[in-house]
Amino acid sequence: MTLVALVGLAVAGCGGPASSDSGDTLSMSLNTDPATFDPALAKSGDDYTVARLLFDTVVRKDEGNTLAGGIASEWKAVDASHYSFTIRDGLKCSDGSAITPSVVAKSLTRFAAKDTASSGRTLATGSATATFTPDDGTGTVKATLSKPWSDFLTGLTLPQAGIVCPAGLADLKGLAAGKVGGAFSGPYTLTSSQPAVSYQLTLRDDYSAWPKFAKPLDGKAAKQLNLLPVTDLATIATQLLSGSLDVGGVNDENVVRFADNPKFTNTTSANTTTYLLFNERPGTVFADRPDLRAAVAQAIDPQAFSDIISGKRGTTIDTVGSNKVACVNTDKKLLVAADPAAAKAKLAGLKFRVVGTTLLSGGNDYIGEALRKAGANVTVSSLDNANWTTVTSAGGKDWDINVQGDNNQLGTLTSSLLRVMGPATEDGGRNKMGLVNEDGYSYVQKAMSEVDKSAQCAALQSAQKSFLQRVDAIPLATLPTAIITRSGVGIRKFDDYIDPATVRITG
Known part of the structure; x- marks a missing residue:
């Protein structure tokens, strides 16, 4: 997944509807305009946020890495290749049509199809082909994978796996534009869309599919949600403090503006990790050059990068996952140690193009400057989330080093x-560097064929050792994001994932 499902809530803008104390309306932030309203095609944090609010999934994440019922009331893993779901009775689409097992199976079939190219497909099914078989008589859907993938159930919690109703599948262009009123299976419908200003979501009167969390949510859902896009982090804090924003996220020094302020609650998530990725496609500067990739690692200081992007609130990491994720590498000997002199001997005179999201602008600039000190000729491009995702996911040779911000919604190392x-x-797939790394990927596949946690971790450690020794990526740091809610508003965190659809009016 690309940066931030909830960093997608990370900033609030000027303009658009303001917050309300009427008890009916809340204003939340987006980082930028959603690129699509088709959940299967969601690729960035803002897409994920609107998808979670507009479309339900069969299961949802709950606390303690457990699952909660969504559209499904029951689910079962027979083994790593066979699963079954019982669909809740009486659920409706936003046009009043029934959500049946056939509707669920048709939507999931499209999500899991290779031709759809959903960013969530490989997380849910790996390289397997998924077959969904509905039985409207018994109210069930059976799923069969051509290869085992033990993350399948967790993968179906992704917003990309949101169930699209028949009206949306019949008009995919309109679905992507948010113009099919009957497409939605979730609690809200999109009732107004003003790019760069606001997106108005309205609570459905007939909605009855709230997730069955182990601990019920407090409060009530807002009848109207106004999502406001802008990129300046300081503006978030100002809008929150002025009362024109109810929910916003801060991932830098602006967090201190809310310290010891009883009018706000800080819910912090650290599941966004940052690391450098190299473009290793044929003909690129880093293809078949592990020595150059190692030299880049020798030129940078992950702690300095961490301090810059998070206001000294982050933590350096030893792999691409957060330290809180199961099976993460802790062997620092697998990392390339800093050595500026050695870096300069390799990098002097070379040209690199560094790209990154605007949410990491300071960190992007630091990477560029560190490489310039090593003698390289470097250009740095900080792009908005949507453009950054497009550039780094398209393949090709338009970049050399990507400052990857990765929001791990699944909470799994495989992600x-x-x-x-x-x-x-x-x-x-999800691999941005373009080179499969068959050795490392074989260990991931082995891990996903196991149900024993110890066996999974052993295989995943081998996968991490593979990419670290090859220096396909350079681990940097976590990026803590504090979701700030004003008094009388709450939001739920499940382990290290904050669910935007759990926003509630509590006061």
Whole structure:
């Protein structure tokens, strides 16, 4: 997944509807305009946020890495290749049509199809082909994978796996534009869309599919949600403090503006990790050059990068996943140690193009400057989330080093490992570097065929050792994001994932 499902909530803008104390309306932030309203095609944090609010999934994440019922009331993993779901009775689409097992199966079939090229497909099914078989008589859907993938159920919690109703599947162009009123299976419908200003979501009167979390949510859902896009982090804090924003996120020094302020609640998530990725496609400067990739690692200081992007609130990492994720590498000997002199001997005179999201602008600039000190000729491009995602996922040779910000919604190491091994993005996978790394990917596949946690971790450690020794990526740091809610508003965190659809009016 690309940067931030909830960093997608990370900033609030000027203009558009303001917050309300009427008890009916809340204003939340987006980082930029959503690129699509088709959940299967969502690729960035803002897409994920609107998809979560507009479309339901069969299961949802709950606390303690457990699952909660969504559209499904029951689910079962027979083994790593066979699963079954019982669909809740009486659920309706936003046009009043019934959500049946056939509707669920048709939507999931499209999500899991290689031709759809959903960013969530490989997280949910790996390289397997998924077959969904509905039985409207018994109210069930059976799923069969051509290869085992033990993350399948967790993968179906992704917003990309949101169930699209028949009206949306019949008009995919309109679905992507948010113009099919009957497409939605979730609690809200999109009732107004003003790019760069606001997106108005309205609560459905007939909605009854709230997730069955182990601990019920407090409060009530807002009848109207106004999503406001802008990129300046300081503006978020100002809008929150002025009362014109109810929910916003801060991932830099602006967090201190809310310290010890009883009018706000800080819910912090650290599941966004940052690391450098190299473009290793044929004909690029880093293809078949592990020595150059190692030299880049020798030129930078992850702690300095961390301090810049997070206001000294982050933590350096030893792999591509957060330290809180199961099976993460802790062997620092696998990392390339800093050595500025050695870096300069390799990098002097070379030309590199560094790209990154605007949410990491200071960090992007630091990477560029560190490489310039090593004698390289470097250009740095900080792009908005949507453009950054497009550039780094399209394949090709338009960049050399990507400052990757990765929001791990699944809370699994596999989710982040697929950024540096397995199918490339241009082939429908998540791997942005373009080189499969067959050795590392074979260990991921082995892990996903196991149900024993110890066996999974052993295979995943081998996968991490593979990419670290090859220097396909350089681990940097976590990026803590504080979701700030005003008094009388709440939001739920499940482990290290904050669910935007759990925003509630509590006061």
